[in-house]
Amino acid sequence: MEERAEEKVASADKDVRNDQRNEQHVAAVQGEDVAQTRAQGERDIALAKCEALNGERQQACKDQANAAYDMAVAQAKQNRVSSDPKNR
Numbered sequence: 001m002e003e004r005a006e007e008k009v010a011s012a013d014k015d016v017r018n019d020q021r022n023e024q025h026v027a028a029v030q031g032e033d034v035a036q037t038r039a040q041g042e043r044d045i046a047l048a049k050c051e052a053l054n055g056e057r058q059q060a061c062k063d064q065a066n067a068a069y070d071m072a073v074a075q076a077k078q079n080r081v082s083s084d085p086k087n088r
Helices: 002-050 056-082
Strands: none
Touching: 002 056
């Protein structure tokens, strides 16, 4: 009887760990989505501000906005990979 109870407890513990792992995965993916959406919005704003400039200054501004976006997206992916238990 005691053995059966221990099996049930072990099974329940495993289920809880799996549920927690799944929740952490979902949170990591959603965090990446939010960060990418934020980066896109910031890039859009920066590109709009670049339109007020002319010539080389405008291009440099756009290049900087795009580089900042690329870095933010890469950071979001890195954060997801490091916090997502499904990548371990």
